[in-house]
Amino acid sequence: MASVRVELGSRSYDILIGSGLLRAPESFAGCARARASALVVSNTTVAPLYLETLSQALRGQFARVLHCVLPDGESYKDWRTLNQVFDTLLQERCDRRSVLFALGGGVVGDMTGFAAACYMRGVDFVQVPTTLLAQVDSSVGGKTGINHPAGKNMIGAFHQPRLVVADVDVLRTLPARELSAGLAEVIKHGAIADAGFFGWLEHNMPALRALDPQAVAHAVRRCCEIKADVVARDETESGARAMLNFGHTFGHAVEAAMGYGNWLHGEAVGAGMVVAAELSLAQGLIDADAARRLRALVQAAGLPLRVPQLPVARYLELMRVDKKAEAGEVRYVLLAGLGAALLRSLPDAAAAAALQAHGALAHAG
């Protein structure tokens, strides 16, 4: 088992990574409260697979273990579904000492974390990510929230978990498409922060897609280390943390344009990284070989290389309402070579050219 520490003063916490963690009570010893309630929040896909295993591991450590099973999918990441968690907490008279457990992927993690942030103005929660994407990215760093029809994650909070338990065994039940989506965030971490890890990924992508346990554990650990370092330097995204959004400005626009859930987040980020690399190339920040290597790695992960054939104006419109935009000005995360990133404000025409080079239509219709 590996352990990565996220250093945030009184809000510091550990990420445990390894095999067999879910069924081991020791994994959760750090958050045990003999007189309090545990509420495990999961979804209809994950609950039949792992809810009882996790509950069994928790039963000796809490006065009672409660369940709340949500519908599965990004399209349910809204207030109505979130309210199911509040209803359960209040019906069961859960007090401020209760601990919420997010058993699932990014949607379950974001919603459970936001419920924990808001319930009685804040209770503790633990991330138990069951998708690769959640293990390498969304379960770490404390970003929580729900979607609004006008934008993804527009309503939320920074609320750090007390513990993250990433059991790589659970990835065996993950559909191949979800695995590829998670690999997008793995590639992202290499591209923005670690050229050596990027090279390792180029050699080990087949092993990762075959779920070789050692390869997967290494990738999860390295991503968590990179993310923990960035989050420790910039908890609330006022600076360095923005680099983690490489591929996301374009990706969020794809997700919003297609309706949440039709493209997986990781798929949208995959194509978004290709567009962002194109933009970096056009700005003279990387050479054609680096852009080619990024495209090849995205393709090797089984991810789309092109954004949907929608008018480029639609993409630009959606990007202007993204959270990262200020006064309608979009700041792009660009590559400054493989393994380094920077932020730059650019005219619409530059982004439009990069989008059109990878699938967007020049004109409506």
Place this chain on the structure above:
Amino acid sequence: MASVRVELGSRSYDILIGSGLLRAPESFAGCARARASALVVSNTTVAPLYLETLSQALRGQFARVLHCVLPDGESYKDWRTLNQVFDTLLQERCDRRSVLFALGGGVVGDMTGFAAACYMRGVDFVQVPTTLLAQVDSSVGGKTGINHPAGKNMIGAFHQPRLVVADVDVLRTLPARELSAGLAEVIKHGAIADAGFFGWLEHNMPALRALDPQAVAHAVRRCCEIKADVVARDETESGARAMLNFGHTFGHAVEAAMGYGNWLHGEAVGAGMVVAAELSLAQGLIDADAARRLRALVQAAGLPLRVPQLPVARYLELMRVDKKAEAGEVRYVLLAGLGAALLRSLPDAAAAAALQAHGALAHAG
């Protein structure tokens, strides 16, 4: 003009108290942002009176001043109404640099603050309280939130304002019943923290009810000083801040039992303080004269001395789901003399006796 500082490190802020502050652009100089949007959130009662005055004061200091007018009343303090604020922010493409202004009483302040806490995971907001209750209590300290059918303020966040502007002139349009409700929190501050101020209130209650400007400004300032001191010592209510809930455990049960909005919060706190004083007397913490003085001051403020005639079992049930309860155990804020308070867990029978002495029924029906 008086100024009280709330010391919370990087989240410190000033409370400005005086006459004519609302129409003076200088009042808001500390939060001005020439390139950002201001969104004034108010309600249908307050907006016709003061929305244009505040907007005029802000226009020179922000790129644009937007409005969002909510329905008035505690019964609208829910997600549906909160979503009107999010809808406005997103329709108007407000970015992370936007500043929200809460122009109204406690409900507007709590909802605007919670909207600011959640919008894009946190934007700044300013409290412009227009009720006495909001000026002396709810606008200070960063407690924000909405109600759930099963409990008051069950969903919320700690999110400190950047500035509080309390213009005592606006209290002239406040209905007498609302003024009395605010006086409940004024009495509370004296009772738990300052015997001298409690004595001053005994002499000046008629002047306060007649809205003598100097008396009102003094009371608002002294309450803000007391609350700022408590909040600085305990921002998230893990210790000292619990004392501010004197009268509130019983008061919240009254509000919940009667349906939000039928009893004003301050009215419920008024009767709740009488019950809590009775309990303090029964515990031998205060003498009969202190309990009598508290009752007399609550009565002089025009507040109810008795809780509604409901079964005592109903009150006890509601108190057990209060946020302050832990593992079903209610901790009561009791007086230890006038001007001092303490926390104590007590058996249901003790609370039941105090409730029955002031209106609650021993048995159902």
